[in-house]
Amino acid sequence: MADQENIPALLRVLNGERLERPPIWIMRQAGRYLPEYRELRTRAKNFLDFCYSPALATEAVMQPLRRFPLDAAILFSDILVVPDALGQKVWFVEGEGPRLEPLIGQQDWRFGETEKAIQRLAPVYEAVERIKAAIPKDTALIGFAGAPWTVATYMLQGRGGDKDDARMEVYRRPEDVDALLEVLIETTAQHLAAQVKAGADCLQIFESWAEGLPPQMFQRVVIAPTRKLVARVRELGVTVPIIGFPRGAGAQIGAYAHETQVTALGVDTQTTADQAREAAPIGMPIQGNLDPLTLVVGGKALEDAAQDVLIAFRHGPHIFNLGHGITPQATPENVAKLVNLVKGGV
Amino acid sequence: MADQENIPALLRVLNGERLERPPIWIMRQAGRYLPEYRELRTRAKNFLDFCYSPALATEAVMQPLRRFPLDAAILFSDILVVPDALGQKVWFVEGEGPRLEPLIGQQDWRFGETEKAIQRLAPVYEAVERIKAAIPKDTALIGFAGAPWTVATYMLQGRGGDKDDARMEVYRRPEDVDALLEVLIETTAQHLAAQVKAGADCLQIFESWAEGLPPQMFQRVVIAPTRKLVARVRELGVTVPIIGFPRGAGAQIGAYAHETQVTALGVDTQTTADQAREAAPIGMPIQGNLDPLTLVVGGKALEDAAQDVLIAFRHGPHIFNLGHGITPQATPENVAKLVNLVKGGV
Numbered sequence: 190m191a192d193q194e195n196i197p198a199l200l201r202v203l204n205g206e207r208l209e210r211p212p213i214w215i216m217r218q219a220g221r222y223l224p225e226y227r228e229l230r231t232r233a234k235n236f237l238d239f240c241y242s243p244a245l246a247t248e249a250v251m252q253p254l255r256r257f258p259l260d261a262a263i264l265f266s267d268i269l270v271v272p273d274a275l276g277q278k279v280w281f282v283e284g285e286g287p288r289l290e291p292l293i294g295q296q297d298w299r300f301g302e303t304e305k306a307i308q309r310l311a312p313v314y315e316a317v318e319r320i321k322a323a324i325p326k327d328t329a330l331i332g333f334a335g336a337p338w339t340v341a342t343y344m345l346q347g348r349g350g351d352k353d354d355a356r357m358e359v360y361r362r363p364e365d366v367d368a369l370l371e372v373l374i375e376t377t378a379q380h381l382a383a384q385v386k387a388g389a390d391c392l393q394i395f396e397s398w399a400e401g402l403p404p405q406m407f408q409r410v411v412i413a414p415t416r417k418l419v420a421r422v423r424e425l426g427v428t429v430p431i432i433g434f435p436r437g438a439g440a441q442i443g444a445y446a447h448e449t450q451v452t453a454l455g456v457d458t459q460t461t462a463d464q465a466r467e468a469a470p471i472g473m474p475i476q477g478n479l480d481p482l483t484l485v486v487g488g489k490a491l492e493d494a495a496q497d498v499l500i501a502f503r504h505g506p507h508i509f510n511l512g513h514g515i516t517p518q519a520t521p522e523n524v525a526k527l528v529n530l531v532k533g534g535v
Numbered sequence: 536m537a538d539q540e541n542i543p544a545l546l547r548v549l550n551g552e553r554l555e556r557p558p559i560w561i562m563r564q565a566g567r568y569l570p571e572y573r574e575l576r577t578r579a580k581n582f583l584d585f586c587y588s589p590a591l592a593t594e595a596v597m598q599p600l601r602r603f604p605l606d607a608a609i610l611f612s613d614i615l616v617v618p619d620a621l622g623q624k625v626w627f628v629e630g631e632g633p634r635l636e637p638l639i640g641q642q643d644w645r646f647g648e649t650e651k652a653i654q655r656l657a658p659v660y661e662a663v664e665r666i667k668a669a670i671p672k673d674t675a676l677i678g679f680a681g682a683p684w685t686v687a688t689y690m691l692q693g694r695g696g697d698k699d700d701a702r703m704e705v706y707r708r709p710e711d712v713d714a715l716l717e718v719l720i721e722t723t724a725q726h727l728a729a730q731v732k733a734g735a736d737c738l739q740i741f742e743s744w745a746e747g748l749p750p751q752m753f754q755r756v757v758i759a760p761t762r763k764l765v766a767r768v769r770e771l772g773v774t775v776p777i778i779g780f781p782r783g784a785g786a787q788i789g790a791y792a793h794e795t796q797v798t799a800l801g802v803d804t805q806t807t808a809d810q811a812r813e814a815a816p817i818g819m820p821i822q823g824n825l826d827p828l829t830l831v832v833g834g835k836a837l838e839d840a841a842q843d844v845l846i847a848f849r850h851g852p853h854i855f856n857l858g859h860g861i862t863p864q865a866t867p868e869n870v871a872k873l874v875n876l877v878k879g880g881v
Binding site: 353356357360361400401402403404405406407437438439440441442457458459460461464468478480482483485486490494497512516 | 750753783805806828829831836
């Protein structure tokens with residue numbers, strides 16, 4: 190019989206346990222709000238090189254763990270390593286975000302092969318191995334990838350911002366978009382499976398651009414591909430829990446939670462705990478959803494908002510997290526205060 | 536007894552009737568997708584001057600009515616005439632949108648007086664009178680204003696884009712934000728009442744920035760101020776129907792529909808008809824929610840999407856509209872096709 194004390198709290202909750210104090214991790218916990226990260230970042234000449242350096246990625250993961258008693262580490266990488274590995278040109282413009290050579294406007298969309306992409310991603314799996322060896326035994330290691338639609342929007346448009354052009358492409362070339370999503374489903378499934386093989390204890394699928402889609406399109410580009418992705422990951426022999434995080438899904442979270450077969454539901458800041466519990470299958474672990482801006486503001490606003498989240502989600506399995514990634518303007522002091530508060534300190 | 540034939544279809548639906556063919560109007564139906572509007576716009580040196588010219592505003596309203604058999608006209612104006620009339624500096628940067636001298640960063644927030652603001656807005660009410668005289672009798676005239684929170688975000692930040700700074704100000708200076716909202720509630724109520732006095736048959740409140748708010752903040756800055764606004768408009772003797780359009784409210788539309796006392800609910804593209812009907816009080820008229828991008832794409836995508844909306848909302852009082860304003864890239868031909876389709880043409 191497994192000794193419960195040795196199982197990381199995050200995994201206990203992902204297995205359906207409700208803990209008196211929820212485990213906590215923070216989306217983008219390794220990142221620009223930490224001065225030591227900003228220093229570390231200068232050691233690679235661009236962001237993708239940084240992601241593909243197992244040594245730098247491992248050090249980035251360790252930085253927040255040294256400061257705060259967090260319950261999980263998450264692989265340091267980017268959702269756009271998948272298109273990069275598939276042969277699309279990807280680069281990052283400082284202070285502006287990612288750029289890709291957009292598929293929109295190209296007559297024929299050419300994608301690389303999954304097998305070669307996974308070979309190119311070997312440094313990511315090496316990073317997972319190193320991180321696994323470096324983190325404490327009671328800290329869970331989370332692997333991740335972008336959901337097919339979210340990654341496709343970047344591949345189609347070549348950048349972030351509003352997703353109107355990607356959405357129009359679904360109207361204009363539905364079969365071509367489906368074909369792109371199929372390539373992403375297979376490559377992402379193998380990418381996630383390789384992370385688990387390398388040591389990841391659980392997975393998170395980031396659907397960062399679920400918002401604003403008409404219901405039929407939400408079914409076609411978010412729910413159906415995510416369900417296929419989860420099924421394919423399982424087919425590849427992966428049994429670890431999978432957290433789905435459909436940011437901006439609004440009233441569609443119920444359909445997402447029920448139809449995709451994810452293990453746990455990440456909810457954004459806008460969703461109430463009651464709505465999430467009602468929308469999700471009974472007993473599904475729920476992760477979220479503190480407003481990241483409270484980590485910029487601090488003080489009583491942070492305390493009140495964190496208490497609200499603790500109280501609102503207390504009736505079921507809960508993983509404390511933000512409703513969106515932490516911002517560069519957040520302070521390490523506010524993060525320390527939050528982690529202490531969630532852990533039951535004053 | 537009123538002859539039903541003489542009551543505009545839009546008003547019949549707002550009174551709770553379900554019509555075989557729903558009335559249709561289009562958010563921003565007078566706008567940049569029309570070549571004649573782009574020509575007309577050049578006759579004023581800036582956008583606010585255009586809004587404050589009763590002659591130009593009336594002509595802008597008439598342009599789409601000449602092309603399409605729409606069921607409603609909507610006043611041509613802007614939600615930012617309210618801060619302008621309150622004395623805040625407002626200007627429009629071509630191709631970028633509105634700019635204001637932001638309140639954030641100022642030690643003391645000073646607001647003008649409601650009474651003087653309403654005096655300054657006299658040209659708007661003159662435009663309403665002229666429009667009322669110019670439109671056909673079976674065309675309903677809609678007056679409008681921005682909801683207090685949406686207008687406050689522009690006043691606080693000085694521009695559109697993400698609303699993080701406005702949201703942080705709610706954490707940092709909650710009482711000051713409440714005071715700002717109170718000024719906006721009173722001024723907006725009087726602004727709406729004056730439009731009805733000048734001839735508006737019904738009203739729409741645009742809450743364009745309902746998205747991304749934590750639930751408690753949604754209650755504080757969206758629901759409570761909108762409820763107060765509607766109550767104050769009623770106190771001023773206004774009895775016409777009021778459509779509330781909380782874009783991006785996601786799973787909060789139920790609370791909005793039940794607690795604000797609006798007559799009808801405008802829903803965005805992401806919300807399904809079933810969710811809207813379930814969320815709203817029984818029998819509440821619902822307006823929406825075609826994806827505006829289908830008016831850019833046209834063809835079968837437009838036909839299919841329009842039919843989906845017609846079918847999905849057919850079980851209750853429905854006003855056909857988009858889920859968001861029409862974009863400048865839409866074509867008049869696609870709008871003609873849509874209106875024809877909704878009216879029962881081929």
